[in-house]
Amino acid sequence: MSRLVFSALLVLTPVLATAQEQPLAPLPPVLPRTHTPRPTTPAITAADLMTRLYIFADDSMQGREEGTRGDAKGTAYLAAEAKRIGLKPAGDSGTYFQNIPDPNCSPVVVDASMRIGQNQLALAQDFLPIGTHSLNTSALAVVYGGPADATMTLTAQQAAGKLVVFTMPASIPVDSSLPIPQIAGAAAVALVVLDPLSPANRAMILSRNLALHPSSAYPVLLLSNSAAKQLFGKELAAISVGTTGQGVSVAYTFVASTRNVVGIIPGSDPALRNEYVALGAHNDHLGWRPVSRWDHDSLRVLTHFASIKGADTGGGNVMPTAEQIDSIKAELAALRRVNPPRRDSIFNGADDDGSGSVSLLEIAEQLAAMPIKPKRSILFVWHGSEEDGSPGGSDWFTAHPTVPRDSIVVQLNADMIGRGDASDIPGGGPNYVEVVGSRKLSTELGDLIDRVNKEGRHNFEFDYVRGEEYYTRSDQYEYAKYGIPVAFFITGLHPDYHQVTDEPQYIDYEKMARIASLISDIAVHVANLDHRPVVDHHK
Numbered sequence: 155m156s157r158l159v160f161s162a163l164l165v166l167t168p169v170l171a172t173a174q175e176q177p178l179a180p181l182p183p184v185l186p187r188t189h190t191p192r193p194t195t196p197a198i199t200a201a202d203l204m205t206r207l208y209i210f211a212d213d214s215m216q217g218r219e220e221g222t223r224g225d226a227k228g229t230a231y232l233a234a235e236a237k238r239i240g241l242k243p244a245g246d247s248g249t250y251f252q253n254i255p256d257p258n259c260s261p262v263v264v265d266a267s268m269r270i271g272q273n274q275l276a277l278a279q280d281f282l283p284i285g286t287h288s289l290n291t292s293a294l295a296v297v298y299g300g301p302a303d304a305t306m307t308l309t310a311q312q313a314a315g316k317l318v319v320f321t322m323p324a325s326i327p328v329d330s331s332l333p334i335p336q337i338a339g340a341a342a343v344a345l346v347v348l349d350p351l352s353p354a355n356r357a358m359i360l361s362r363n364l365a366l367h368p369s370s371a372y373p374v375l376l377l378s379n380s381a382a383k384q385l386f387g388k389e390l391a392a393i394s395v396g397t398t399g400q401g402v403s404v405a406y407t408f409v410a411s412t413r414n415v416v417g418i419i420p421g422s423d424p425a426l427r428n429e430y431v432a433l434g435a436h437n438d439h440l441g442w443r444p445v446s447r448w449d450h451d452s453l454r455v456l457t458h459f460a461s462i463k464g465a466d467t468g469g470g471n472v473m474p475t476a477e478q479i480d481s482i483k484a485e486l487a488a489l490r491r492v493n494p495p496r497r498d499s500i501f502n503g504a505d506d507d508g509s510g511s512v513s514l515l516e517i518a519e520q521l522a523a524m525p526i527k528p529k530r531s532i533l534f535v536w537h538g539s540e541e542d543g544s545p546g547g548s549d550w551f552t553a554h555p556t557v558p559r560d561s562i563v564v565q566l567n568a569d570m571i572g573r574g575d576a577s578d579i580p581g582g583g584p585n586y587v588e589v590v591g592s593r594k595l596s597t598e599l600g601d602l603i604d605r606v607n608k609e610g611r612h613n614f615e616f617d618y619v620r621g622e623e624y625y626t627r628s629d630q631y632e633y634a635k636y637g638i639p640v641a642f643f644i645t646g647l648h649p650d651y652h653q654v655t656d657e658p659q660y661i662d663y664e665k666m667a668r669i670a671s672l673i674s675d676i677a678v679h680v681a682n683l684d685h686r687p688v689v690d691h692h693k
Contacts, residue, residue, distance in 0.1 A: 566643070
């Protein structure tokens with residue numbers, strides 16, 4: 155959930171404040187750190203959600219921060235699942251993606267490969283694509299162009315259709331101002347500049363890409379000395395300009411790093427299928443930091459006992475009570491008997507908002523398998539750029555909708571629906587859910603949600619008070635601004651909110667499955683109404 159500025163763990167440098175009057179419940183048991191994926195089924199199940207979330211909030215997604223390769227990988231996963239499930243693409247140009255223009259975010263590479271003969275090079279270690287131009291060829295000829303800062307002696311004829319390799323001075327900074335030699339007719343350019351860069355710097359370049367200014371007219375690769383030596387069979391210092399090397403196979407594609415994923419289940423009623431019940435969640439989170447700053451278990455225990463809502467709630471720092479200090483020591487000792495210390499720098503965003511994102515996939519798979527679909531169409535939008543975006547994905551979608559905006563009759567938003575027990579929040583438990591904004595515009599929608607919860611025997615206890623402050627802080631608000639009735643489902647903030655400890659092993663999958671089933675049930679009821687929910691309050 156957005157609109158909060160990230161800060162480091164406050165309790166590590168505590169400022170005295172009033173301690174909580176009541177000690178928190180002990181940390182609940184946790185699931186294993188890893189999980190073997192299993193095929194999902196049309197039914198909404200805890201097992202399916204576990205499979206999906208362990209993929210979507212895995213370390214390999216690098217925290218899905220907007221403008222990064224991790225975010226592009228996360229949206230690629232969502233789109234692939236939407237296609238597999240059978241959703242109709244409803245993004246740009248017949249795709250599942252709606253790109254969000256952001257001058258601060260460069261295109262990124264999701265998948266890349268480079269092979270010299272039978273030898274596969276390692277991405278970021280041996281080669282690293284930068285810029286904006288994609289490349290895909292199975293037989294690219296190679297020629298040496300000499301030092302990049304020297305007078306160009308390679309001719310256009312020698313460079314024509316080839317990958318031209320240049321050496322770079324050690325003093326050249328690798329940033330967006332990296333000078334790219336321009337030579338007519340070249341197919342691509344490679345700069346031998348990777349070796350001085352640390353693994354963390356290489357990872358950051360891969361994650362965010364270098365947007366070249368001025369931009370290059372052709373694809374650009376960064377190479378290691380080892381890769382260059384493989385290309386020419388000897389050190390570059392021993393060859394002359396114009397020397398040809400071994401051909402390479404190279405393939406990579408740059409994609410937008412900030413994007414919505416949009417798909418539709420068409421309605422079954424000819425008269426109503428052009429109206430939509432929109433379901434939403436956000437696909438991004440806070441990313442990662444180049445240095446592993448925190449010991450995971452220590453951080454989790456401290457935030458649990460010293461700050462019930464995590465570091466980003468604006469409530470200030472809390473000095474633990476003596477009783478809490480004893481609990482901290484006991485909990486950490488118990489964890490140390492099981493887990494070795496683990497440095498952590500990735501904000502996985504399992505609950506925020508991996509929980510909502512994968513729940514939408516579960517709902518989509520369930521509804522897509524229905525023999526008779528709901529009368530109205532169901533519109534799924536996984537919004538990008540929610541955490542810190544300008545424009546955000548929901549801002550962009552509602553301003554540039556891929557379906558007529560006035561055809562959206564209701565928007566149901568799921569953001570952080572995987573927690574909310576007594577160890578997370580006072581009064582929490584297996585039936586605790588905060589429902590926000592359900593009667594702000596439409597009394598009928600709020601009444602329908604209550605009725606579905608009761609008649610469908612979902613048996614949740616709705617809190618309409620605590621979550622009220624979040625009405626303007628997640629994606630549903632952008633729909634409400636246009637007069638579209640909304641409801642926002644959240645199980646509340648918790649100590650792992652906006653921390654590296656928001657990981658899949660701490661999620662209550664049974665509860666999340668029940669909430670996903672509730673949202674699905676509400677969506678079907680709205681979709682089958684013979685009228686649009688009445689808007690009886692001003693936006």
